[in-house]
Amino acid sequence: MKKIITSLVIVILLTNSLQAKVKFKDIKFAPDFYAQSIQTCKAIGNRSFKNKNTVKRVSGLVGYDWMSDWKKNSNSLTVKHINITEPILWMMTATHNAVSEDDKESLTTGKELLVKLAKANTLLDSTGYHELKNKPMCWKNNDPNSPCWYHSYEFAKDVFSLYLISAIWLKDELDEDEFQIVDRYINRMYRKFLKPLINKKQDQGFYAMANGGTGILIYANWSNDKRLAMREINNRLKYIDKVFLEDGYINNNSFRGYRGQWYHSYGLNSVLGYVYIAKLWGAKIPNKIQQKLIKASEITNLAITDWDKFKSREFAGANPNKISNKDNAIKHTHQMAFSLDALMEVVTGVKLENDPIYLQKRKYHMKDGFDSLIGFNAHCLSENLN
Structure with a gap:
């Protein structure tokens, strides 16, 4: 009888450890989103608002017609998003440097650009989440050239999330009227692009900014809403456990x-x-999820060292966006994931294998200063949370 009770206790403890939820009292926002305070970081680069080209490039995003750009230049296979992602990344880099250097002139310029983007309702006319239900799926008829309306939504959503980070950094620079303009814009964008994702049911895939989860966390930080952050993290951890396989x-x-x-x-x-x-x-983070992340890191290395073995793993479910044409093959780590080596070591303790093509190609994205898939540059991390 004693053995049975002991076994039951162990089972209950294990079950609770897997289902442990983040509580309201656990949440303590980092004031600057990814750090307690912004510090100078060489990996960010030296982009500045004192450079006219930087101001011009960021200004080009004000009221930009992303939908026309997307319709003309993108399809299900390829998204050409440089005209919205590059300006916001330059905005982040110059803002980060202005804050770390306490450059008052640059902070003023950054604030003015932040307000201009808000006044123009930049990207607000892009495809919203609820509009997607009336649009055709990506890869319609398995055609890579078919339009992918989800991409038009996804990149607008993620660029807005990156805007939010700059807003957090510049918040103290805004006067009352400026804050109202920016906050009103942020709330409108949040309702259209991020809020619908809170209860979204998903079965497959993990993509940029945690499928919108990172954006929700950023908004929670901006609005000081710990309950929202708690809810989002609990939902996302459950989803991570679902789509990251054993x-x-x-x-x-x-x-x-x-x-x-x-x-x-x-x-x-x-x-x-x-x-x-x-x-x-x-x-x-529940140990079960931590172990899955370690395994996923090891699989990343397997793909580098033995691509055929990586690809040999069969999958029984539906995968409508599978790339079956050899001519469209890409056999290297994703170049936009330029923080991956740093994150793997900090979060999982696994060192990324040498991937020469990745290391060469990621240089193009590293010059923008920030990893647009996560909202920060992991090469600047000062804290090891293992």
């Missing part, structure tokens, strides 16, 4: 055919960035 593969990402390695590393970078923020803010 052997380290990711449901959907890892099984996208000739681009499986590319999308696996993309998803891993995103989840590790999210988990880093969650831990920084006080969340405890």
Whole structure:
């Protein structure tokens, strides 16, 4: 009888450890989103608002017609988003440097750009989440050239999330009227692009900014809403446990055919960035999930060292966006996931294997200063949360 009771206690403890939830009291926002305070970081680069080209590039985002750009230049296979992602990344880099250097002139310029973007309702006319239900699916008829309306929504959502980070950094610079303009814009964008994701049911895939989860956390930080942050982290951890499989593969990402390695590393970078923020803010990550992240990191390395073995893992479920054409193959770690090596070591303790093509190609994105898949540059981390 004593053995039975002991066994039951062990089972209950194990079950509770897997289902442990983040509580309201656990949440302690990092004032500057990814750090307690912004420090100078060489990896960010030296972009400044004192440079006219920087101001011009960021100004080009004010009221930008993303929908026309997307319709003309993008399809289900490829999204050309540089005209909205690059300006906001330059905005972040110049703002970060202005804050770390306490450069009053640059802070004023950054604040003015922040307000201009808000006044113009930048990207608010982009496809919203609820509009997607009336749009055709990506890869319609398995055609890579078919329009992917989700992309038009996704990139507007993520660029807005990056705008939010700059807003957090510049919040103290805003006077009352400026704050009202920015806050009103942020709330309108949040309702259209992020709020609908809070209760969204998903079965597959883990992509940029944790499928919107990182954006929700950023908004929670801006609005000082700990309850929202708590709810989001609990929901996202449950989803991570669902799509990250026991052997380290990711449901959907890892099984996208000739681009499986590319999308696996993309998803891993995103989840590790999210988990880093969650831990920084006080969340405890269940051991079951931690072990899955370690496995997923090891699978990333397997794809580098033995691509055929990585790809040999079969998947029984549906994967409508699988890349089956060899001509579209990409056999390297995703170049936009330039924080992956740092995140793997900080969050999982696994060192990324040498991937020469990745290391070369990621240089193009590193010059922008910030990893757009996670909202910060993991090479600037000063805290090891292991």
